[in-house]
Every structure is written in C-alpha cells, then in structure tokens.
Amino acid sequence: MATLVWLQTGSCSGDTMSMLCADSPSVEELTTGYGLEILWHPSLSHVPTQTFDHLLDAILATRQTLDILCIEGSIMTGPHGSGMYDTYRGRPKMRLIQQLVAQAKFVVAMGTCAAFGGVHAAPPNPTDCVGLQFDKLAPHGLLPLSWRSSGGLPVINVAGCPAHPNSMTKTLAMLLSGMQLELDSLNRPTMFFKAMVHQGCTRNEYHEYHIEETEFGGKGCMFYNLGCQGPITLSKCNTELWNNRSSKTRAGVPCFGCTSPDFPLDAGLFNTEKIGSIPLNLPLGVERSNYIAYKSLAHEAAPDRLIHKEMDV
Amino acid sequence: MAKRTIQLALNRVEGDLEFQLELEAGKIVDARCVGTLYRGFEQILIGRNPWDALVITPRICGICSTAQLLATVKALEHIGGITPPPAAVRIRHLCLMAEIVQNDLRQTFLFFTADFCHPKYAQQAFFEQARSNFLPFKGRMHLEALQNSRHIVELIALFGGQWPHSSFMVPGGVTHPASDNQIIDALTILQQFTRWFEQRVLGCNLEVWLNLATYDDFFNWLSAKAEHAQSGIGQFTSISRALGLHTLGQGTPYMLSYGSLDTADSVRGHPLMGQNLNNAGCYNGITGLTEALDQNAISEHVQYSWFQPYPGGLHPSKGVTIPDYQPHSERYTWCKAPRYQDHVVQTGPLADALVQGEPLITALYRAEGDNAWLRQFARLRRTARLLNSMQASLKILAASPNEQHILRGISTELQDGEGYGLVTAARGALGHWVEVREGKIRRYQVVTPTAWNASPKDSAGRHGHWEQSLIGLKVDDPDDPVEIGHIIRSHDPCLVCTVHVAKAEQPYQVWPG
Numbered sequence: 001m002a003t004l005v006w007l008q009t010g011s012c013s014g015d016t017m018s019m020l021c022a023d024s025p026s027v028e029e030l031t032t033g034y035g036l037e038i039l040w041h042p043s044l045s046h047v048p049t050q051t052f053d054h055l056l057d058a059i060l061a062t063r064q065t066l067d068i069l070c071i072e073g074s075i076m077t078g079p080h081g082s083g084m085y086d087t088y089r090g091r092p093k094m095r096l097i098q099q100l101v102a103q104a105k106f107v108v109a110m111g112t113c114a115a116f117g118g119v120h121a122a123p124p125n126p127t128d129c130v131g132l133q134f135d136k137l138a139p140h141g142l143l144p145l146s147w148r149s150s151g152g153l154p155v156i157n158v159a160g161c162p163a164h165p166n167s168m169t170k171t172l173a174m175l176l177s178g179m180q181l182e183l184d185s186l187n188r189p190t191m192f193f194k195a196m197v198h199q200g201c202t203r204n205e206y207h208e209y210h211i212e213e214t215e216f217g218g219k220g221c222m223f224y225n226l227g228c229q230g231p232i233t234l235s236k237c238n239t240e241l242w243n244n245r246s247s248k249t250r251a252g253v254p255c256f257g258c259t260s261p262d263f264p265l266d267a268g269l270f271n272t273e274k275i276g277s278i279p280l281n282l283p284l285g286v287e288r289s290n291y292i293a294y295k296s297l298a299h300e301a302a303p304d305r306l307i308h309k310e311m312d313v
Numbered sequence: 314m315a316k317r318t319i320q321l322a323l324n325r326v327e328g329d330l331e332f333q334l335e336l337e338a339g340k341i342v343d344a345r346c347v348g349t350l351y352r353g354f355e356q357i358l359i360g361r362n363p364w365d366a367l368v369i370t371p372r373i374c375g376i377c378s379t380a381q382l383l384a385t386v387k388a389l390e391h392i393g394g395i396t397p398p399p400a401a402v403r404i405r406h407l408c409l410m411a412e413i414v415q416n417d418l419r420q421t422f423l424f425f426t427a428d429f430c431h432p433k434y435a436q437q438a439f440f441e442q443a444r445s446n447f448l449p450f451k452g453r454m455h456l457e458a459l460q461n462s463r464h465i466v467e468l469i470a471l472f473g474g475q476w477p478h479s480s481f482m483v484p485g486g487v488t489h490p491a492s493d494n495q496i497i498d499a500l501t502i503l504q505q506f507t508r509w510f511e512q513r514v515l516g517c518n519l520e521v522w523l524n525l526a527t528y529d530d531f532f533n534w535l536s537a538k539a540e541h542a543q544s545g546i547g548q549f550t551s552i553s554r555a556l557g558l559h560t561l562g563q564g565t566p567y568m569l570s571y572g573s574l575d576t577a578d579s580v581r582g583h584p585l586m587g588q589n590l591n592n593a594g595c596y597n598g599i600t601g602l603t604e605a606l607d608q609n610a611i612s613e614h615v616q617y618s619w620f621q622p623y624p625g626g627l628h629p630s631k632g633v634t635i636p637d638y639q640p641h642s643e644r645y646t647w648c649k650a651p652r653y654q655d656h657v658v659q660t661g662p663l664a665d666a667l668v669q670g671e672p673l674i675t676a677l678y679r680a681e682g683d684n685a686w687l688r689q690f691a692r693l694r695r696t697a698r699l700l701n702s703m704q705a706s707l708k709i710l711a712a713s714p715n716e717q718h719i720l721r722g723i724s725t726e727l728q729d730g731e732g733y734g735l736v737t738a739a740r741g742a743l744g745h746w747v748e749v750r751e752g753k754i755r756r757y758q759v760v761t762p763t764a765w766n767a768s769p770k771d772s773a774g775r776h777g778h779w780e781q782s783l784i785g786l787k788v789d790d791p792d793d794p795v796e797i798g799h800i801i802r803s804h805d806p807c808l809v810c811t812v813h814v815a816k817a818e819q820p821y822q823v824w825p826g
C-alpha cells in the first residue's frame with residue numbers, strides 16, 4: 001500500500017474531474033489494483049474534515065507516512081505575500097503546503113496551475129499566484145528549483161489545463177509500481193510530453209498541403225490564422241484521445257498550448273500572431289526561410305480533394 | 314446559556330467551504346457562510362479580446378465548464394447581434410445536458426450518499442446496505458456512478474473534443490457539425506447510459522418514472538416493487554427519510570431559475586429568452602405563484618464581502634469586483650450577496666422544477682416544503698428528464714446530419730456593446746454580464762448559482778439562503794455536525810468560483826507552526 005493526500009489550492013476542480021474520466025488506469029483501478037490508499041481527497045473522501053485535521057497533524061508529526069502528495073491548483077501568495085486569498089481554517093494554504101512537501105516521498109503537480117501558475121497567473125495575476133517550482137517560465141515558484149522530495153525527485157509536473165486523464169493516473173501508477181519516471185527540462189514526465197499536439201491531428205493532411213482556415217467551423221488547418229498551437233505544444237492529446245473519443249483540434253478548436261508554462265498567452269487566443277503572412281511561432285525547431293519555401297511548394301502540390309475540403313476530419 | 318462558536322470545514326463540495334456557526338443550547342443561532350478562495354477571474358478578463366473569454370471562463374469551474382462556455386458565447390452573441398443556426402443550438406444544449414447528467418450522477422453518488430457511511434450511523438439499520446452501495450471506491454453504486462459519469466461526458470468530447478474545458482462554442486455556432494458518425498456514437502452512448510440509469514438508479518423505465526405526478530404516486534411506486542426500493546433512488550430516499558432529511562434544511566421560499574436549455578425555435582426569435590425547455594422565472598413558495606424573469610431585477614451587495622464597498626446593490630452590468638481584504642471588520646467573505654427583486658433566493662434543480670411547474674416536485678414541495686431530501690431528489694428527477702430531452706435532440710440532429718453548424722463571416726473582432734448570457738447550469742442560475750469597449754473586455758461579471766445559495770448577508774443585514782437554512786437547526790454533536798453536511802451538500806455547492814476568508818478562533822489543532 002502507498003498513501004496519497006490530494007490538496008486543492010487555487011483551482012477549479014477540473015483536474016479532479018478530468019482524472020475521474022481516466023480509464024487506463026481508472027482511479028478505482030489505482031485503489032484496487034495498484035494498492036493506492038487515498039488518505040484524503042477533498043471531493044472523494046467520505047470521512048469528515050476533522051479526520052483530515054488529525055491526519056495533517058499525524059503527517060507533520062511523522063506518525064503517518066505520506067508517499068504521494070498531489071497538489072491541484074495555483075499557489076496563491078497574495079494579498080501582500082500573506083497567502084490569505086486561499087486559506088484552510090483561517091490559515092494560508094501555501095504555508096500548509098510548504099510543511100507537507102517536506103514529509104512527502106513524491107510531490108505531483110496535477111495540472112498547469114500547480115505546475116506553473118496557470119490561468120490564475122494571467123495578467124494582472126490578481127492573486128500573486130505561482131506554481132510549486134515554477135512561476136510561468138521562471139525557475140522558481142513556492143519552492144526553489146533545486147528542491148527535491150525525499151524520493152529524490154523535483155515536483156512532478158503533470159501539466160495540462162486540465163491535465164490529460166490518463167497522464168495523471170499513469171503517473172501515479174508508475175510511482176506506485178516503483179518505476180523510474182524520466183522528467184523533461186520543465187519536470188514533466190517525458191512519456192507524456194514527447195509528441196506535439198499536432199501529431200495525430202486529423203487535420204494534418206490539410207496542414208501538410210497548406211490548406212489553412214480563416215474562419216472557425218471548417219475542416220482545414222488552424223495553425224496559420226486561428227491561433228492553433230498544436231505544432232508548438234508538447235502533449236499527447238491526439239495520440240491518446242480525450243475521453244476516449246477526440247481532441248480539441250479534431251473538433252475544430254485550436255490548441256491553446258495548455259501544457260506550456262506560459263498558458264494562457266496574453267495575445268488573442270483565437271488569432272495567430274504573424275510576421276508578414278507567416279506565423280511568428282513556427283513548429284518547434286523549424287527554421288523560418290526553409291519553412292516559407294516548404295509551405296509555398298506544399299500549397300502548389302495540394303490535391304483538389306483538399307483544396308475543395310472534401311476530406312473529413 | 315453559554316454560546317459556543319464552531320468553525321466547520323466541508324469536503325465533498327466543489328471548492329472550499331467553511332461555516333462559522335454560533336450555537337446556543339445545541340441550536341444554531343447565527344451562521345456565516347465562508348468560502349476560502351479568491352481567484353480574480355473578472356480582473357484577468359479585463360483588457361482581453363472578448364473571444365479569449367471562451368477559453369478563460371470554462372476554467373472558472375471544472376465540473377460545469379460547458380455551462381460557463383455557453384454563458385460566455387451567449388453574452389458575446391448578444392453583443393454582436395448574432396443568432397446561431399438551429400443545429401448549433403441543439404449541439405450546444407445536448408452537450409450542456411450531458412454535463413448536467415454527469416454532475417447529477419457524481420454529486421449524488423460520489424458526494425451526497427457517501428455521508429450515509431458516516432461512522433455516526435454505524436448502529437442504524439441501513440448502515441451495512443449504505444456501505445455496500447455508497448462507500449467510496451468500494452460501494453457498488455459509487456463504482457457504477459464513476460464508470461457511467463465517465464461515459465456520458467464522452468458525448469461532449471464527440472462534439473467539443475474533450476471534457477472538461479473545451480471552447481467549441483464560438484460566436485455564430487459550434488466548431489464542428491453533427492456528422493452521421495458522431496450522431497450514431499452519441500446515440501449509442503446515450504442509450505447505454507439510459508439503460509443503466511433505468512435499471513440501477515430508477516428500477517423502472519423512464520416513462521413510468523416520469524409519469525409519477527403526485528405524492529401518492531411516488532410513495533406507492535416506491536413500495537410497489539423490490540426493484541424500486543432497491544434502486545439508487547429508492548435507497549437514497551429510504552435512508553434520507555430514515556434520517557429525517559425531509560424535515561431539515563428549509564431556506565428562503567423564493568426560487569430562481571434562468572430557464573434556458575433553449576430550443577432552436579427560441580433562439581431564432583430572440584437570442585436570450587422565449588420558448589425554452591425550461592421556463593425562466595421566480596417562484597414564490599408562499600403564494601405558489603411564478604413571475605417571469607426580469608434580469609434587470611438582479612443586484613449584488615458587498616457590505617459583508619471583501620470587496621471595495623459601495624452602498625446598496627448594483628446590477629451585474631454595473632458591477633465592480635476589486636478585492637479589499639479587511640480581516641478585522643464585520644465583513645467575512647469574498648462572495649457577494651446577489652438579490653432578486655430584493656429577495657434572498659435559492660437556485661438549483663428544485664427551483665428549476667418549481668418554476669417549471671413540474672408536477673411531482675411541486676406536489677412534494679407543497680406537502681413538505683423545501684428540504685435536503687427533496688433538493689437531492691429533484692436533481693435525480695431532472696436527470697431522467699434530461700435523458701429524454703437528449704434523445705429527442707439527437708433524433709432531430711439525425712434527421713438532417715451535417716446541417717449548418719456555424720455562420721460564415723463571423724470575425725474574432727467583436728463590436729462594442731453590452732450583453733449577457735443566462736444559463737441553467739447543473740447548480741442553477743448562472744449569468745455572465747459583459748461590456749466591450751474598443752474591442753476589449755471592459756467589464757466582466759459572473760454571478761454563479763452558488764453565489765446565490767452561499768450568499769452572505771446583504772446591505773439590509775439579511776442572511777443568505779444557506780445561512781437561513783442552518784439557523785434554528787439543532788446539532789447533535791457540534792464537533793462533528795453531519796446534519797449540516799447533508800443540508801449543504803443537498804445544494805451541490807460549488808465554491809470554486811467564489812471566495813472567502815475565515816477569522817474565528819480555531820477549535821481544533823490543525824497544524825503546528
């Protein structure tokens with residue numbers, strides 16, 4: 001058995017709701033098959049909050065071991081550094097978290113808010129919120145970047161807004177199984193962040209031949225004009241589908257880059273920023289002049305079935 | 314008699330909720346409803362392109378993100394004078410209904426019935442049965458509710474790409490048409506779900522269930538067959554009533570519903586009102602009369618809230634949300650106090666049903682008033698109704714697949730103006746009020762369903778609905794007042810959108826240092 005405590009800070013509960021949609025493995029499979037003991041989850045525990053208070057006391061007094069601490073939500077440090085925008089029993093949650101992380105073998109940031117600050121950190125960041133080890137792209141959050149849990153890992157950032165259901169449960173299943181978790185430079189588990197959102201998008205053939213939409217509701221690619229960040233964003237959205245069915249880009253919704261530290265961008269989210277007629281941000285690692293050449297040639301080669309949008313997505 | 318102050322934190326609600334309660338002789342004599350989180354969404358939205366709200370506002374709430382999206386898109390369409398095509402309206406509401414069904418299932422069998430497994434009830438006759446059905450991750454209904462709530466939101470993913478937090482509704486329609494493929498997939502999901510719901514939650518088919526119209530109809534039905542008594546709703550009812558939940562939790566008699574669940578016909582005439590699946594209005598429980606909704610009659614007070622003060626109430630279109638943390642004052646919450654025509658109101662499935670005049674819920678309300686059991690019961694009653702509506706909606710879509718789903722030529726630059734979007738979300742009346750100037754959001758005010766229910770005192774010193782529903786309650790064990798959990802959870806609280814700070818002394822050692 002391994003113990004888990006889940007805390008919500010500045011959050012919408014969306015990561016919890018997303019995780020309840022996980023099916024490989026499901027949350028109930030984590031408890032029955034992987035030996036997870038959920039000591040506390042604010043939405044799921046049936047014991048009263050007094051039990052939670054005693055549990056906190058026991059963990060902090062090291063009478064109770066804590067194997068996995070999951071944090072869902074931005075860490076509110078305002079107003080004026082007091083943390084009082086987010087409290088439990090009249091005390092700032094950021095202080096509670098600072099104490100609890102010291103007791104946990106592993107700490108997991110469930111979602112972009114806990115990892116990087118997320119939507120609440122968008123300008124003007126009214127609550128002065130941060131992530132656990134990052135403040136957007138800056139390498140310091142509530143904790144310094146050098147911080148490690150007793151299990152030897154930094155905060156494991158299962159980024160996403162919300163995090164992908166199965167990415168959350170698979171991360172927990174790997175920790176429960178004693179498997180090694182490889183992390184990328186943003187401390188995200190590499191296995192979920194080694195493919196672009198673009199990979200597996202059903203609009204890829206349109207992208208390939210440079211058939212770009214200028215309005216919503218169509219079948220073409222949304223990268224050039226409609227703000228889609230699929231070719232710039234690392235996530236499994238199109239290789240392990242959402243709710244077993246689809247993804248935003250398949251449904252005609254641009255990728256907003258929600259697994260990235262700078263989500264949500266400050267500029268218009270449904271428009272692509274450009275230099276001339278070419279997107280400012282090119283697909284990851286691509287050189288501009290080569291890209292321009294490739295795109296104009298690609299458009300020349302486009303078949304009628306794509307030009308006339310006959311292909312379904 | 315010595316007064317005692319207790320501070321109670323509640324779990325199994327969405328977000329953080331605390332109460333400060335004054336007890337005298339074991340009875341609650343004063344109540345302050347205190348959330349504990351401020352997130353600042355309204356400030357984040359100011360100065361952005363109005364379309365950005367389609368991405369930002371779903372993140373207000375992870376359990377009703379589709380409702381938030383719909384409120385935003387309706388407000389933007391109001392400003393732009395845009396009427397979406399009928400198929401878009403159907404797809405939007407089909408997805409909203411699926412989200413509500415998901416919510417009702419999780420709220421009932423993950424959040425509400427778990428209280429029946431409280432150790433306090435170990436000696437009750439129902440205890441073993443309650444544990445075998447409702448214990449988290451072990452009880453049969455708990456596990457089945459997990460699995461089936463997972464399946465029903467697949468329907469939203471078919472049209473919107475993912476649940477939660479998609480942005481597939483945009484001014485002018487939805488981003489993807491209802492193709493033959495999606496329609497069949499959606500019908501399959503819905504039919505499988507409905508069969509499970511009939512077998513396990515109701516113990517009979519939807520038609521029989523929805524035909525129950527009177528108090529006697531329902532109680533005769535309950536005892537008529539073992540399948541009825543053993544169903545989810547049967548067990549929930551018998552345990553609730555054994556605990557007296559049908560006598561607890563009476564609050565304000567004013568019931569607010571925004572109606573919504575627009576039919577395509579209603580949208581064609583006017584983007585906001587008109588012929589809806591549900592009526593919009595305010596039901597007066599004292600007179601039994603319903604008045605049509607007038608959104609101009611909504612105001613928000615801040616005298617007891619942590620916001621920069623203004624006298625009296627302001628309509629949300631004139632509202633301001635500037636945090637002003639004052640720990641040592643009469644103010645006790647970040648939540649504003651919304652009022653309708655100066656009434657303290659409650660909102661949610663019970664209010665929706667009463668405004669609609671739904672026969673069974675009206676009959677039960679007339680017999681026993683509003684109470685914790687009836688509120689929860691009204692929620693499951695709604696689920697059955699929604700499953701029928703979803704089926705009907707999908708049949709219309711199936712008659713003409715790939716029908717126009719979005720207007721052409723809609724720009725992401727929105728004209729200046731003011732608009733609002735009113736939606737019936739899972740928890741009741743949700744409203745967004747938006748002002749656009751020079752192409753940017755100048756003002757954005759959200760009044761959530763829980764803001765109505767969890768309201769603090771207003772400028773006239775009148776308590777909010779939850780506070781009212783607790784004052785006068787006798788509490789068995791002030792250190793573990795499970796009754797309060799039943800009453801408040803029957804409202805399906807969602808505090809993630811609101812905000813508060815507590816200040817009373819702490820009755821428990823919480824954590825050192």
